[in-house]
Amino acid sequence: MAHSFFTGTDAQLYTGSAAFSAQISLAPELYGLLESQAAEYASLNAIYAAYYLAAHNAEQRTTAKVVGKNEAGLDCGRWLRTWPRSSTARLP
Numbered sequence: 001m002a003h004s005f006f007t008g009t010d011a012q013l014y015t016g017s018a019a020f021s022a023q024i025s026l027a028p029e030l031y032g033l034l035e036s037q038a039a040e041y042a043s044l045n046a047i048y049a050a051y052y053l054a055a056h057n058a059e060q061r062t063t064a065k066v067v068g069k070n071e072a073g074l075d076c077g078r079w080l081r082t083w084p085r086s087s088t089a090r091l092p
Helices: 010-026 035-055 061-081
Strands: none
Touching: 010 035, 010 061, 035 061
């Protein structure tokens, strides 16, 4: 049984969220989404990815970037909880 990438490590959130974003962006209607909703999640994912990469780069890491990464990850999870069709983020 698959588990939600939102409950995994930062690396699992980074890769899982990117894959989820790509999948819903390709055909949002298959997931009961509007294109604008898929674009909104893509934006949240891009913000998380930027903070994740900065927080994991020793030359760029700051407390603010680590906090930003954590907040951006929570924002991705909050978005998903507003999506009525989903209780967890699982890819087929």
